[in-house]
Amino acid sequence: MQTALQKAIELILSGDRELANILLVTARTCVSSSLISLLIGVPIGIWLGTGRFRGRQALVVIFRTLMGMPPVVCGLLMYMLFSGVGPFRRFKLLFTVTIMIIAQVVLITPLVIANLETYVSSVADTVRETARGLGFGRWKTLLLLSNECIYPIFSTYLLAFARSIAEVGAVSMVGGAIAWKTNVMTTAIMLYTNRGDFTLGIALGIILIAISLLVNIAVTVMQRRLSR
Amino acid sequence: MKLASCSKTYGRRTVLRCPALDFAPGRICALAGPNGSGKSTYARLAAGVLTPDGGGRVADETGVIRYMPQKSFPFRMSVEDNIRLFGGDEQRAEELMKALGLGGLRRQRARSLSGGETARMSLARVLMQPCDLLILDEPTAAMDMESAIAAEKLVDDYRKECGCAVLLVTHDLSQARRMADEALFFYQGELWESGAAETVLYRPEKEETRRFLEFYGGR
Numbered sequence: 001m002q003t004a005l006q007k008a009i010e011l012i013l014s015g016d017r018e019l020a021n022i023l024l025v026t027a028r029t030c031v032s033s034s035l036i037s038l039l040i041g042v043p044i045g046i047w048l049g050t051g052r053f054r055g056r057q058a059l060v061v062i063f064r065t066l067m068g069m070p071p072v073v074c075g076l077l078m079y080m081l082f083s084g085v086g087p088f089r090r091f092k093l094l095f096t097v098t099i100m101i102i103a104q105v106v107l108i109t110p111l112v113i114a115n116l117e118t119y120v121s122s123v124a125d126t127v128r129e130t131a132r133g134l135g136f137g138r139w140k141t142l143l144l145l146s147n148e149c150i151y152p153i154f155s156t157y158l159l160a161f162a163r164s165i166a167e168v169g170a171v172s173m174v175g176g177a178i179a180w181k182t183n184v185m186t187t188a189i190m191l192y193t194n195r196g197d198f199t200l201g202i203a204l205g206i207i208l209i210a211i212s213l214l215v216n217i218a219v220t221v222m223q224r225r226l227s228r
Numbered sequence: 229m230k231l232a233s234c235s236k237t238y239g240r241r242t243v244l245r246c247p248a249l250d251f252a253p254g255r256i257c258a259l260a261g262p263n264g265s266g267k268s269t270y271a272r273l274a275a276g277v278l279t280p281d282g283g284g285r286v287a288d289e290t291g292v293i294r295y296m297p298q299k300s301f302p303f304r305m306s307v308e309d310n311i312r313l314f315g316g317d318e319q320r321a322e323e324l325m326k327a328l329g330l331g332g333l334r335r336q337r338a339r340s341l342s343g344g345e346t347a348r349m350s351l352a353r354v355l356m357q358p359c360d361l362l363i364l365d366e367p368t369a370a371m372d373m374e375s376a377i378a379a380e381k382l383v384d385d386y387r388k389e390c391g392c393a394v395l396l397v398t399h400d401l402s403q404a405r406r407m408a409d410e411a412l413f414f415y416q417g418e419l420w421e422s423g424a425a426e427t428v429l430y431r432p433e434k435e436e437t438r439r440f441l442e443f444y445g446g447r
């Protein structure tokens with residue numbers, strides 16, 4: 001463990017170009033996919049949490065089920081859709097960072113929707129009743145409800161980011177873990193471990209956890225400031 | 229203010245059946261009854277929060293209704309911002325906060341307030357704008373005696389100032405007797421008795437109303 005820690009520090013201090021590339025691809029993939037999932041998932045989560053329409057419960061069950069979709073299954077679906085025989089082959093996205101982001105968005109968005117829906121549905125009726133009692137219309141009620149969601153949105157983002165940064169099945173399947181192109185931290189750890197280079201694998205793992213810790217601290221600080 | 233006859237059914241259970249009622253301006257009408265008698269359901273139907281069986285609205289579209297629910301929501305902002313939601317009049321907010329002893333809590337987050345303080349804030353919030361019908365569902369249930377008396381005075385002043393009708397849902401019989409000009413008694417989802425407060429709350433005709441009055445403080 002001590003060797004791995006030393007190796008991790010050495011890797012960072014040496015300015016290893018391959019490591020820098022892996023970190024860059026990881027950051028691009030994770031930040032993009034978690035933010036896109038948030039942009040798509042938050043409005044749907046609020047809509048589902050406040051909505052009273054036929055089929056709402058069925059949609060909630062579907063999204064909750066999709067939360068547990070195995071990443072390899074998601075990767076396989078994306079592979080089939082974008083491969084040479086798939087309907088989206090003309091986009092030529094297979095083994096690119098873009099398809100890795102798309103796969104992660106598919107994987108993470110249900111998590112964002114289900115998480116937010118749970119919170120919103122727990123407060124929506126009381127917020128709506130209070131707002132209606134004060135004579136506020138639909139838009140002002142929605143504004144008040146959105147204001148209530150700030151804290152849960154941050155928690156949901158952390159969840160989305162954690163799922164994204166720790167994910168390996170989907171990105172390795174559609175990205176192919178190509179060195180200098182689509183290799184992210186998790187696929188790199190797998191690659192080095194398969195080669196028998198456990199120390200480097202553990203070193204990368206430590207760096208991965210450190211990045212996750214930094215992002216968590218940054219988001220928590222923002223969450224606290226905005227929640228005041 | 230006229231409210232149409234209405235009913236509310238959940239599944240196969242009809243929880244409320246009520247004839248049309250007329251609330252005279254400047255008068256306070258207490259709505260009393262045991263638990264599950266349909267008081268809050270009626271208040272919510274009147275406020276337009278619930279839709280009656282058959283759809284539509286119970287209240288006349290032209291009248292302005294303000295309603296304070298039993299569980300009024302403290303929004304994620306300061307006490308003052310909660311009262312002045314979407315830019316309410318500063319002077320009016322000041323008067324209300326002073327009358328309800330909220331001056332020292334104005335900068336505090338509404339979520340950190342106690343139950344009684346939240347109720348005071350919610351009452352101040354609903355009294356910010358004038359209206360034709362003010363519906364209050366157990367407004368002082370969480371307040372101590374001193375705050376409850378201050379709240380009663382404030383509601384009375386508000387009703388005199390804007391000439392609105394007040395529908396006061398309450399379990400507190402002494403409060404109903406202090407404040408109400410008229411009274412309604414609900415029992416098992418039906419309007420059991422209605423009329424002048426001194427009749428319904430002191431000399432009711434029905435046995436159920438008498439039992440309720442005896443249980444909640446006698447004559």
